Amino acid sequence: MPNNTIQYSLAPMAGFTDAAFRRICGSFGADYAVSEMISAVALTRDDRKTAELAKITPGEPPVVLQIFGHEPEVMARAAEMLLSGDYRGCSYAAPPAGIDINMGCPVKKIVSNGEGSALMLDPDRAARIMTAVREVCERHGVPASVKFRLGWDSEISPAFARRMAEAGAQKITLHCRTREQMYAPSADPTAAARAVEAIRDTGVPLVGNGDIASRGDAQVYLDGGCREVAIGRAALGDPWLFRRLKNPAEPEDVRPPLDEVKRLVIAFVADVVREKGEERGVHESRSRAAYFIRGMRGSAALRDRLNHAETLEEFSHAVEAWEA
Numbered sequence: 001m002p003n004n005t006i007q008y009s010l011a012p013m014a015g016f017t018d019a020a021f022r023r024i025c026g027s028f029g030a031d032y033a034v035s036e037m038i039s040a041v042a043l044t045r046d047d048r049k050t051a052e053l054a055k056i057t058p059g060e061p062p063v064v065l066q067i068f069g070h071e072p073e074v075m076a077r078a079a080e081m082l083l084s085g086d087y088r089g090c091s092y093a094a095p096p097a098g099i100d101i102n103m104g105c106p107v108k109k110i111v112s113n114g115e116g117s118a119l120m121l122d123p124d125r126a127a128r129i130m131t132a133v134r135e136v137c138e139r140h141g142v143p144a145s146v147k148f149r150l151g152w153d154s155e156i157s158p159a160f161a162r163r164m165a166e167a168g169a170q171k172i173t174l175h176c177r178t179r180e181q182m183y184a185p186s187a188d189p190t191a192a193a194r195a196v197e198a199i200r201d202t203g204v205p206l207v208g209n210g211d212i213a214s215r216g217d218a219q220v221y222l223d224g225g226c227r228e229v230a231i232g233r234a235a236l237g238d239p240w241l242f243r244r245l246k247n248p249a250e251p252e253d254v255r256p257p258l259d260e261v262k263r264l265v266i267a268f269v270a271d272v273v274r275e276k277g278e279e280r281g282v283h284e285s286r287s288r289a290a291y292f293i294r295g296m297r298g299s300a301a302l303r304d305r306l307n308h309a310e311t312l313e314e315f316s317h318a319v320e321a322w323e324a
């Protein structure tokens with residue numbers, strides 16, 4: 001893909017951006033997707049569930065694997081394991097398209113370990129992690145990237161972005177909120193423009209992220225100099241968004257026909273079940289399917305039926321019988 005082509009990616013979301021969902025978003029035009037965050041420590045300790053998060057299956061768009069941790073050596077070892085496929089349970093239909101470092105997660109359990117967005121409070125350590133992971137990626141010929149927020153409680157992202165670019169980041173994704181803001185109030189895309197300015201001479205591209213649900217939302221980031229945008233929550237019930245973002249001829253105010261929504265939900269759940277087994281797949285799919293039907297007529301009643309479905313067959317019947 002030439003450098004000047006705008007890319008639209010699926011942002012990493014723990015509990016959501018698994019293989020089945022990445023595949024759907026790819027089918028609607030996501031240029032690549034980022035995995036759920038993977039614990040570097042757990043991977044190096046041979047944790048089976050962690051290895052599952054790194055699975056890449058047929059039919060997915062290119063998948064960047066995201067790792068989190070706070071020790072440069074452990075992060076580098078995890079990157080090496082992921083890129084060489086040298087860990088128990090490794091299963092790749094295609095090799096990982098890169099390694100992304102999580103420096104944005106706001107969750108208490110993570111930041112209390114000095115990981116995720118806590119790394120923004122320790123730029124020296126963050127830079128050592130970045131450099132160590134970049135060295136591994138370099139050996140494997142894939143890019144090393146990093147994703148972070150505006151800062152902990154105030155905007156330091158321009159300086160932090162510069163530091164990460166100098167430490168070896170080849171792409172930077174900025175979620176335009178501070179850690180303190182968690183997921184509200186609205187993201188501030190003008191901050192992305194300030195970070196772009198700070199790294200302009202390094203040539204490292206900035207990916208804008210936060211509250212993108214329409215072409216207009218994406219355009220604000222692109223006008224500020226972002227070369228890509230990453231979509232998170234808006235894609236959860238609306239993977240069609242990727243098609244609309246990439247195709248200006250697609251109307252933005254028309255919902256997909258009900259039959260298509262039903263087909264997609266059933267195919268999605270079948271896919272999750274294939275990946276994770278029926279019991280876990282159906283249970284996990286209840287809340288995830290709710291995103292696809294949110295706001296539609298009869299969605300509350302359908303949600304209720306889905307919450308009682310135990311098998312893929314029951315789940316599919318409930319969706320098929322739904323009259324919106």
Ligand SMILES: Cc1cc2nc3c(=O)[nH]c(=O)nc-3n(C[C@H](O)[C@H](O)[C@H](O)COP(=O)(O)O)c2cc1C
Pocket residue numbers: 011012013014015016035036037066102103104105147175209210211212230231232233234
């Ligand atoms: C449920 C959930 C899980 C998330 N998990 C991750 C994660 O594993 N790694 C990460 O870097 N960001 C994670 N994020 C943050 C998103 O990637 C994104 O930065 C944020 O949701 C803002 O983008 P949006 O407004 O398009 O959703 C998560 C967000 C949500 C809502």
